[in-house]
Amino acid sequence: CFNSGSSCEKCDFENDLCKALPELNLQPGWIRRNGQSGMGPPYADHSGNDSAYFLSLSSEMRSSSATLRTNVFLPTDEEHICQITFHYWISQMSGTLMVGLQKHSEDTITNIWQDSGDLQNRWKSNTITINSTEKYEV
Numbered sequence: 001c002f003n004s005g006s007s008c009e010k011c012d013f014e015n016d017l018c019k020a021l022p023e024l025n026l027q028p029g030w031i032r033r034n035g036q037s038g039m040g041p042p043y044a045d046h047s048g049n050d051s052a053y054f055l056s057l058s059s060e061m062r063s064s065s066a067t068l069r070t071n072v073f074l075p076t077d078e079e080h081i082c083q084i085t086f087h088y089w090i091s092q093m094s095g096t097l098m099v100g101l102q103k104h105s106e107d108t109i110t111n112i113w114q115d116s117g118d119l120q121n122r123w124k125s126n127t128i129t130i131n132s133t134e135k136y137e138v
Contacts, residue, residue, distance in 0.1 A: 013053040020070045029066035031058050046087035046123040054087075065095075070138045072104075073130075082130040084138065089124070090117040099128055104135045 011018030013032055035043040035050035039059070045052040057066055076082050088097055096116045100109035113128050130138065 013055060021068055029057050029060070029064070030055050030068060032056075041091060041121060042089045042123065046089075046125070072135050072137055073132075074135060075133050076131050077133075082132075083127055084130070085125065085127040087123050087125050088115070089122070090115065091121060099138060101130060101132070102137045103132055104137075 009019060011020055017032070032053055033039060033056050034053045035045065039056065042054075044050040045054050055068070073082060074080065084099075090097055096114055098111050099113040101112050102109045112130070113126065115124070115126070130136070
């Protein structure tokens with residue numbers, strides 16, 4: 001859910017990528033699939049639905065990294081907060097999922113959250129709140 005102020009955009013990948021993740025920003029390695037795809041776990045989405053779609057890294061990408069980049073978000077203030085809630089799965093053999101923030105005046109991406117694989121092999125959920133006085137991408 002991409003929440004800016006009172007509007008909340010749900011992003012479920014059922015038909016395509018959501019507005020926050022433009023097609024052009026889907027780097028090689030990311031695939032849209034569901035639990036029935038025969039590609040191994042997870043075999044369902046976070047709600048247990050095996051036909052619901054999610055984004056996944058292809059098996060060829062296990063040793064390298066791939067990025068998802070959002071559209072440009074407008075600056076935040078007291079009225080326009082930005083909260084992003086997401087569900088994620090990291091298998092025990094893969095690496096680290098990171099969320100970065102790139103403000104438009106900066107060339108660098110600041111890491112604002114990360115999690116690594118563990119032995120639990122289950123969906124987790126996280127919410128991050130972003131404050132930025134200028135336009136930014138996540």
